Amino acid sequence: MEEKKYYILLYYCYTTIENPELFREEHHQLCLDLNLLGRIIVAGEGLNGTVSGLKADCQKYMDIVKADPRFETLEFKIDESDEHAFQKLNVRAKDEIVNSDFETVDPNKKTGIHLEPAEFKKLKDQEDVVLVDMRSNYEHSIGKFKGAITLDINNLRNLPEKMHELEEFKNKKVITYCTGGIKCEKASAFLLEKGFENVYQLHGGIIKYGIEEGGEDFEGKCYVFDNRVAVDVNKVNPKVISKCYVCGTISDHMVNCADTVCNRHTAICESCMEKMEGCCSEECKNSPTKREWNMDGYYPKELNGYNPYKDAKRLRKAESQS
Structure with a gap:
């Protein structure tokens, strides 16, 4: 079997980041330099991300992140892949690294x-x-x-x-x-x-x-937030528990409804995918907002001229003036 060339990394770390926006810019540039794609959230409370890249590039990324004392407790979950698991790189600064609005909760002080x-x-x-x-x-x-x-x-x-x-x-x-x-x-x-x-x-x-x-x-299957949509994790006693949203037969074929307005995350068996043209209902099938469908049922967002280097310009300018 041919060796897979890419890694998919999943990770998080609750730690104090004093200037999240500056860190976001620096981290964004690091990912660009290493040709990584994926989604990363930076906040004052820490770092949360999932990225993909060539194995050597991902290893460099892990080494650099772990060398930062703030992330010494961070653990990378690593999976292998034949290709990138994402279409683009998106590094954002937000109030939380996982949305909760639990204002009195601090995982660095108390947790299970x-x-x-x-x-x-x-x-x-x-x-x-x-x-x-x-x-x-x-x-x-x-x-x-x-x-x-x-x-x-x-x-x-x-x-x-x-x-x-x-x-x-x-x-x-x-x-x-x-x-x-x-x-x-x-x-x-x-x-x-x-x-x-x-x-x-x-x-x-x-x-x-x-x-x-x-x-x-x-x-x-375990739902994941990349091109794979859902992955197998049980190698001991696997069992399919999900049912086709359309006909009710047992199916773990996780898809998005082909109607862009609906976009429902659900399981639809292959037979119903063909019959319903990738949609979860007759209403969606006949909708004017139905997109060109495929059997995978995964429809990445249109990049619309997305330029990952745009967010790096301010940092580059600051570096040139320093």
Whole structure:
């Protein structure tokens, strides 16, 4: 088998960044220099990203980031690929590295007990343990841990209004999990703040558990935020749990509806993809905003002349004047 030439990196780190906008510019330029593509969020509370690039370029990136004392605890989740997993580079400065609006929560001060994948595997099936999925609806619809509690949420901002659904588990050991671990840093801290005493989190998330422990008992696929859309993580006892949105048959073919207005994230089997021309309903199929569809059901945003060097101009000008 031919060796794959690219890495896909997933990572985050809660740490203090004094000047997020300046760091964003410098980090943006670093990624340009290394020919990396992907999405990175910078905030005063830390760094969150997923990028792809040639293996040598990704290794340089990891070495440079880890050499910064602020990111010495950062862990990279690494997957291999035949090509880039993104169309462009987007490095943004925001108020938070994961949206929550939990103003009193600081993962650097208080969070749930981190469980390494091997520890999680031993603990997850005990009688006094409950697993809680902290991801969005469309993510856990295609895959989740066996027996896990899922919440009807679009993002972490919705967690407070769903807390009543978790009240019955206050006397249990609650283990939160998400894709890479970042949401659980805040979610587990929020649970502690609301009176839950025995709170844990899967360190490194589903992705790390799949890499280190084979993904046992993760049913379905794991939704990821790149061209792959969803990936297999369970090499031990895989099971498909999602159903075609159109006909209800078992399917893990995760797509976007071909109608640009709808753009629903859901599973649609290949038979229905052909019959419905990539759409999730007759209404979408007949919509004037339906795009040219494909069987992959993945439609990257139009670049519209996007120039990744545009955001680097100010930094280059400052360097030339210094």
